[in-house]
Amino acid sequence: MALFWLMVVALLVVAAQAILFGKRSLGKLFYTRRLSASQCHVGEPLEMIEELENRSSLPLPWLRLEAMLPVAFQFAGSADLVISEGTVYQNHQSLFSLGRRVRIVRRHPLLARQRGMYRLDSVSMGVGDLFGLVRVNRPMPLQLDVTIYPPYLPSHHMPDAYSSWQGEMEMRRWINEDPFLITGVREYRSGDPMNQVHWAATARTGELQVYQHGYSADPELLVVLNIELNEQMWSTVTEPAAAEYAISCTATIVDDLLGRGMKAGFAHNAIIPYEDEERAYIAPGYGIEQLYLILQMMAELQLKIRRPFSQLIKGLIPEDEQRMPTDILLVTPYVSEAIEASIEELRNEGMRVEVLLLPSVEQMKQNYSMLMEQFRLKGARPSSIGKSS
Template sequence: MGIHWYIISAVLVMLLQRFIFRRFVMRKVSYSRSFNVQSCFEGDSVEMVERLVNDKLIPVPWLRVESILHTGLKFQSDANFDVSSGQFLQNHRSLFSLTGKKQLTRRHSVHAAQRGCYRVTSASLTFGDLFGMFSAWRSVPLQVELLVYPQPVDRELLQLPSRSWQGDIAVRRWIAEDPFVISGVRAYRSGDSLKMINWNATARTGNLQVHRRDYTADYRLTVLLNVEDHAGMWDAVNDTSMIEHGIRLAAGILQYATEQGLETGFACNGHELDVPGKVMKVERGGGSEHLTYLYEQLAKLVIFRTLPFHTMLEQLEAEWDEPGDLVIISAFMSEGIQSMMARLRERGHAVDWLPIAERGAEAV
């Protein structure tokens, strides 16, 4: 009879633990995930941090966490972390086991191999009892985002167009009167505003005198990127690696121009990740914060043609009231693009074309 009681007792214990774990194992259990930075550049290494908290006395025998991410982030597998990678997506599986009132933190090394906006919106948690008599799962919402900026092309490899917006030449070209800086008086000329008259100097000399305004440099540069990889293409882009290089060229020019003190803008016939169907456009601005915003937009740029490039140029032409410097980054030159470049030049814009090439770009 003894062995029968052992068997019956063992079955009762197994059933009891099954009941307890099934009902209470996931109570007061929380899971979170984050990156140690909000943004980085292509080629950087970051950390993904997983935190699991069991805020009750009953242990968690085993818990498997699974989630999906793009393959642009490269993870290193270890004993408790496994990665199954496909062409575009990869599945992550983490295995945990916690005693009561325990918190566990794991850090995973991640290589940001490709530009993009990487988001994790949920994770699947599968759990069970000690003896594998039952298993269940639930979905946990997450709000995790990592922006990977494009790596700007090396300055030595970036053959910039020899235009006026480079360095001190820009000061001599985009020269304009600054209404807030007064350097003296001069004689009135036809066309001067009455608001400019210096009445004290006029009374003293007996002739109309106006304020002389000092001069300041006004720099304007807009980078225009074409996501079409060949003439006559439809919406889908075949050679995305070529366009990725074009994005790095754009990042390099925007970085260089901002460091030179220019106001920079950007437009592309692709679209932002969260705004499909609309071309990406960033108005001109200056300073490091504006450059960071440009990097963020480039990270979120989806390589999918929203409009033909020459059509986008035609729309932008109507919005530009003042002339400026324009740099077109495109893998090819078509009749439509050439026609729009001619129209823009007639309106006073300085237009350059940088063809996308594997080892850099040469100005034309």
Template sequence: MELLLLLAVCGALVYAQGLVLGKGSLRGVKVSRRFSEEACYAGDRLEIVETIENAKGLPVPWLRLETMLPASIVFRGRGDTSVSRGRIYQNHTSLFTLQPRVKIVRTHQTTCVSRGVFVMETASLTGGDLFSIHTPSITLSLPHKLTVYPAPMEESVMPDSWRSWQGELEVRRWIVEDPFVVSGTRAYLPGDAFNRIDWKASARSLELQVRRHGHTADPRAMILLNIEESEMMWDRVTRPGDMETTISCAASLAAGMLGRGLSAGFAHNAVVSRYSDDTGRVEFGSGSGKLDETLASMAAIEPRIRMPFYELLRREAELELSDGMDYLLVTAFRSDRIMEAAALLEQSGHRVAFVEPPVRTKGGRRS
């Protein structure tokens, strides 16, 4: 009889703690999550900070926070978390025990191993009592967008064609005069055009003076990226590693040009991530802000073809831009159609240079 009474008392206590601690375990619990960066490069380290607060006067025996995150975010392990990884996504779980009126801040050290645009929207929060009799669960809205830029390629492995173009640019930049840049005046010499005479300077010096032109300080270059593996490719990339190498090569071109004060633009022939507002084309500009915009466009590239590369070249030729510029074509191969479309750009007054990323290729031809 005493044993039955003891069992009844224990059962009542277990049931009571379930009502008190379990049924209302999520009441007064607040959760927030932030990332240390809104954008970073592939290979960079990133901190994810979770803050959990229990505002009520009762403890929470256990609390589980589950989040679906992209698989490209790799956690550097700790014992109070678990990660179930898939090819595209991973399920990250954190466990907590909360005392009354306490706030816990937990920092996870991660590494972003690949580029992309990632959106994390919700998380699942589950609480319970000591014996998990009551385990209420809710879905939390924890929106965050993370942009991971492609890691630029090392200069030592960049194609020779890139270095050759750089040398040619320097020659054109400082030898060819720009009629729109005036750096001063000089004495008139036989053969100087009369429309270069500066009459005000001539009146001051009592002898003919002509305007001395400077050199082009802001040449423009457009980077066109081809993610096709061969001329026969029509939809999805089958060698993603080669595509990432090609994108990294284009990222190095953009960083090199914009870092030297040049004006650069960017366009590609790939499908754009649905999480990005990018259109597949970045207009000309200069400075660090333009580099971020260009790298964000590269981050949004999906491994699918939006149009053939030769079609992208034809559309560029049809823009009928008023002045000639440099086109850098980053492509692993050249086909007859690509060469014909590149010729259209040259006929429009532009200069065209091919930059071949260090990848394997089949179909078409390399330079």
């Protein structure tokens, strides 16, 4: 008889703990996640910060967090984090216990390793009782968007002809600045008049800043990227590493031009996530806002060909006869007869066209792989966990 009642009490205890540590546990469990930045370049570090709070007066025997994340992020390993990586997504699982009325802050260092636009939109939380009789899962909806821009290339990875082209561009600029054309701000230099001080920027940076003026003969430069690696390619880019090199090369050129106070725009022949053809063209402009507008477009473009490069060039011929000629820089891995004919049409319209030939496909792949390896070796620090009651 005593054994019977002992079994009854045991069953009641097991049932009670299953109720206490089961579904009710999720009612007072709160989770948030954020990233240290919403935009970055490939190769730059980020930090994913998770906050877990148990507002219940009872501890959680075990808690499992599971999330699917893009492979664009390289995570550091930790004792409580298991990562299963595929070609597109990586599955993250962590299992631990959580005390009563406690808040945990988990910081995961990571490295951006793939250009694009990504959304981190869900996490699944699972809890259960001591004996595993009850398991309850609940998805936690999130909306974290992050944009990863292409990396800039070091000078020794840029095409050999780029340095000489830079010199030619500088030679076409006048020495005197245009006092009516303000392109940004820069640090104060000895001899700068005090009436050129930008007081708002000075207060923001803590260092004396002055207006940066454009030049009277600044060219209106349009950088045009050819995503085709050869003349036979007509749909999907078959060598992604080479194409990423071409994109990074173009990003480096645009950053350099705008950093020198020049006026730059961007166009390309790759697929974009919009049907509007105009979204693949950014008119020349000045400043940091123009740079990030172009970098955003570069992050969006897909490695698929929207139209042949020769057709894209023809579309640049101005319809308005009164439009001023524009300097055009074509960044392309090759020049075919069709491309050469389209270039000649642009020049006949009075437009200055220069061609920057990229290295061979194998050389582009090698250069980009070396750059990615440098980023990978930088890695990320081991994940850290902090607690506060």
